[in-house]
Amino acid sequence: xxxxxxxxxxxxxxxxxxxxxxxxxxxxxxxxxxxxxxxxxxxxxxxxxxxxxxxxxxxxxxxxxxxxxxxxxxxxxxxxxxxxxxxxxxxxxxxxxxxxxxxxxxxxxxxxxxxxxxxxxxxxxxxxxxxxxxxxxxxxxxxxxxxxxxxxxxxxxxxxxxxxxxxxxxxxxxxxxxxxxxxxxxxxxxxxxxxxxxxxxxxxxxxxxxxxxxxxxxxxxxxxxxxxxxxxxxxxxxxxxxxxxxxxxxxxxxxxxxxxxxxxxxxxxxxxxxxxxxxxxxxxxxxxxxxxxxxxxxxxxxxxxxxxxxxxxxxxxxxxxxxxxxxxxxxxxxxxxxxxxxxxxxxxxxxxxxxxx
Numbered sequence: 546x547x548x549x550x551x552x553x554x555x556x557x558x559x560x561x562x563x564x565x566x567x568x569x570x571x572x573x574x575x576x577x578x579x580x581x582x583x584x585x586x587x588x589x590x591x592x593x594x595x596x597x598x599x600x601x602x603x604x605x606x607x608x609x610x611x612x613x614x615x616x617x618x619x620x621x622x623x624x625x626x627x628x629x630x631x632x633x634x635x636x637x638x639x640x641x642x643x644x645x646x647x648x649x650x651x652x653x654x655x656x657x658x659x660x661x662x663x664x665x666x667x668x669x670x671x672x673x674x675x676x677x678x679x680x681x682x683x684x685x686x687x688x689x690x691x692x693x694x695x696x697x698x699x700x701x702x703x704x705x706x707x708x709x710x711x712x713x714x715x716x717x718x719x720x721x722x723x724x725x726x727x728x729x730x731x732x733x734x735x736x737x738x739x740x741x742x743x744x745x746x747x748x749x750x751x752x753x754x755x756x757x758x759x760x761x762x763x764x765x766x767x768x769x770x771x772x773x774x775x776x777x778x779x780x781x782x783x784x785x786x787x788x789x790x791x792x793x794x795x796x797x798x799x800x801x802x803x804x805x806x807x808x809x810x811x812x813x814x815x816x817x818x819x820x821x822x823x824x825x826x827x828x829x830x831x832x833x834x835x836x837x838x839x840x841x842x843x844x845x846x847x848x849x850x851x852x853x854x855x856x857x858x859x860x861x862x863x864x865x866x867x868x869x870x871x872x873x874x875x876x877x878x879x880x881x882x883x884x885x886x887x888x889x890x891x892x893x894x895x896x897x898x899x900x901x902x
Contacts, residue, residue, distance in 0.1 A: 634797070
């Protein structure tokens with residue numbers, strides 16, 4: 546049985562939603578059915594079990610023991626509803642990108658956490674977790690009766706507090722996207738619910754528009770952007786997306802990640818890229834090399850759609866670096882066998898980089 550998000554918690558979170566509602570994209574809110582899978586982890590050892598597998602501090606989602614009932618309830622309400630994290634392999638490379646959602650409301654309730662993941666690796670994640678389960682008191686099962694939505698508010702001002710509070714029975718989880726504010730909200734509903742009928746003035750958006758939005762922000766999502774066993778967490782900007790804790794202690798893949806963090810040398814990072822025109826379908830293979838004009842390696846193209854995408858680029862590649870009203874002209878870069886590449890403003894991380902071939 547799902548535990549409903551409390552209306553009070555929804556109301557407390559609304560100031561950030563109102564800001565997004567007024568400062569987001571054009572028009573009213575767009576609701577995108579994502580089609581990503583949801584995996585439930587439930588049981589007394591849920592937090593301890595996930596703590597040893599994931600990069601972030603899962604105890605942030607746990608309602609701790611000890612305080613009086615009233616204080617415990619208040620503390621639980623103040624806890625985040627969602628958390629971003631990656632599962633790594635023993636070499637410290639990303640296997641799966643996850644968003645965790647807390648369903649339990651108080652220490653008296655059995656811990657219950659949902660894991661959002663790429664639907665193509667749902668079975669692989671279950672096997673991975675069951676491999677490390679051993680004697681932990683947890684139950685791992687997919688949640689096939691739930692659907693996941695992303696809500697990107699638009700420019701039109703609107704107060705949707707009442708509608709969100711009223712839909713708690715149909716939408717058990719409502720949370721700001723834990724990665725960055727510009728990605729709006731995550732909403733989990735019962736299967737078959739149309740979220741646009743609950744939020745006044747909203748509409749169901751085209752999923753391509755959702756991917757365009759996150760590519761513009763440089764937000765990777767799924768196995769296309771983060772190939773399992775290939776991507777490194779700090780190169781994938783996990784620290785900038787609130788997806789890693791450097792104080793939580795040991796977890797699988799922690800050694801290489803911590804060493805890289807403390808050394809402070811990250812040679813490449815994921816950056817948003819844009820082409821002058823939409824690319825034909827499958828015109829650029831995943832992992833295609835990006836070269837400078839002189840033929841030196843600058844990075845690899847990960848994935849994209851239309852004229853937008855995401856690429857792993859070295860900060861030392863000869864691009865134009867745009868500072869305040871200054872443009873430092875350096876040699877240019879391109880993708881093998883493809884048209885020229887542009888690197889967009891990276892609004893979320895505070896970088897402003899652009900280039901052309």
